[in-house]
Amino acid sequence: MNYYLYCLRRFARLILLLWIVFRIAPLAAQDRAARLDFQVRKATLDTFVRRLEDSTGFSFIYGEKVQLRQPVTLDVRQKTIEEILQYAFGQEAITFKISGTHILLGERPVSRKYTVSGYITDSISSETLIGANILESSCHAGTSTNPFGFYSLTLPEGEIGLFFSYLGYETKHFRFLLSRDTVMNICLQTNNQLAEIVVLSDKKETGIRATGMGTLDIPMTQIKNTPAILGEADILKTIQLMPGVQAGTEGFSGLYVRGGGPDQNLILLDGIPIYNADHMLGVFSIFTPEAMKKVTLFKGSFPARYGGRLSSIVDIRTNDGDMQNYHGTVSIGLLTSKLHLEGPILKDKTSFCLTGRRTYLDLVARPFLPEDKKFNYYFYDINAKVNHKFSDRSRLFLSFYKGKDHYDYKQDKEYDAYSNGSRMYFYN
Numbered sequence: 001m002n003y004y005l006y007c008l009r010r011f012a013r014l015i016l017l018l019w020i021v022f023r024i025a026p027l028a029a030q031d032r033a034a035r036l037d038f039q040v041r042k043a044t045l046d047t048f049v050r051r052l053e054d055s056t057g058f059s060f061i062y063g064e065k066v067q068l069r070q071p072v073t074l075d076v077r078q079k080t081i082e083e084i085l086q087y088a089f090g091q092e093a094i095t096f097k098i099s100g101t102h103i104l105l106g107e108r109p110v111s112r113k114y115t116v117s118g119y120i121t122d123s124i125s126s127e128t129l130i131g132a133n134i135l136e137s138s139c140h141a142g143t144s145t146n147p148f149g150f151y152s153l154t155l156p157e158g159e160i161g162l163f164f165s166y167l168g169y170e171t172k173h174f175r176f177l178l179s180r181d182t183v184m185n186i187c188l189q190t191n192n193q194l195a196e197i198v199v200l201s202d203k204k205e206t207g208i209r210a211t212g213m214g215t216l217d218i219p220m221t222q223i224k225n226t227p228a229i230l231g232e233a234d235i236l237k238t239i240q241l242m243p244g245v246q247a248g249t250e251g252f253s254g255l256y257v258r259g260g261g262p263d264q265n266l267i268l269l270d271g272i273p274i275y276n277a278d279h280m281l282g283v284f285s286i287f288t289p290e291a292m293k294k295v296t297l298f299k300g301s302f303p304a305r306y307g308g309r310l311s312s313i314v315d316i317r318t319n320d321g322d323m324q325n326y327h328g329t330v331s332i333g334l335l336t337s338k339l340h341l342e343g344p345i346l347k348d349k350t351s352f353c354l355t356g357r358r359t360y361l362d363l364v365a366r367p368f369l370p371e372d373k374k375f376n377y378y379f380y381d382i383n384a385k386v387n388h389k390f391s392d393r394s395r396l397f398l399s400f401y402k403g404k405d406h407y408d409y410k411q412d413k414e415y416d417a418y419s420n421g422s423r424m425y426f427y428n
Helices: 002-028 045-056 081-089 220-225 235-239 361-368
Strands: 036-044 059-061 071-079 094-099 102-107 113-122 133-136 142-144 150-156 158-165 172-178 186-188 209-212 215-218 265-269 272-274 292-298 312-318 327-332 336-346 350-359 373-389 395-411 416-419 424-427
Touching: 036 045, 036 081, 045 059, 045 071, 045 081, 071 081, 081 094, 113 158, 133 150, 142 150, 150 158, 158 186, 215 220, 215 235, 220 235, 220 292, 235 292, 235 312, 361 373
Parallel strands: 059 102, 113 186, 265 312
Antiparallel strands: 036 071, 094 102, 113 150, 133 142, 133 158, 158 172, 209 215, 215 292, 265 272, 292 312, 327 336, 336 350, 350 373, 373 395, 416 424
């Protein structure tokens, strides 16, 4: 009997001791709502943890994977323990949780990221759209399509909302759960309906977009509608009308951008440098507007991929060709005739675009020249492109250009000769 009483007393004492420990221990530590002054300079997080334990009575619990070697400097006044921890660990890959008198430290979970990529094209012609905008609504990340109409955007895992937009086209919005790398090829439809607007100034809109500092996107419709010599629309002549660009000699196609000379400009056709970009000693350029898709002028702050040109970059892209339907145009002007054809070779897979231009100045001038004078001058341009789509991620295009200035002048004369014995004389 005495043994059972002895055991009961010891058990009661143990219960009382545990109750006292659990009641008094929290009082030894600072209240979570209490405001503290804490200072640590040029120390590591490990030193910060030990000093905070000594000052407050809180104890830290963490595993070997939690690294506390990062430097930290703090000088806070009248802050709670939670605010102090936020200052120390907020920018680190460390999480904390307060449980009674214990502070649990753990590794911050690294969110996975995935890539959304694809091509943005016109819904009717399947032409890629250069400079189309892609915006993610929640994290405000965005990008634009490159010169081949391709985009790539890396986003964190989770639900995302993507907006696809382009000038003159309807905006598309997609919302979905991003859990892997995703390919999204988007077809945008043209939007011919104009919403009600209020005109606040009398400035005439040119349709030219300033897409960045010193960068202008010139639409092909604007180039074709610009008055030109003998009705021949000319890309370089239109660029001469832009702010910051001077024409130099009147009637010639040289570009003087912000004081630089024509030799300080880089002209690209589908990414290939063009060193002689004119016909008739500079009166006309070699670019046929019907074959071109996009013209971008960089007057300053141009990307490093274009090299070290001093004045400007003129980046010209040709049409890829319609992958759905065959169509073309034939035009006869005062100086030249043009032929433009495009269409699918394999529908939705391979397309072609062919454009040719030739002057008939030699044919026009021939009836007005004397019979003994033969004058023959003409120039021509041929643009051809084949575009093949291997998959949603890869394409191949072959671009071809040939141009020539032909000049030939001959004069036929008949001579009569006689001799006086010492000299011979010629008369025509």
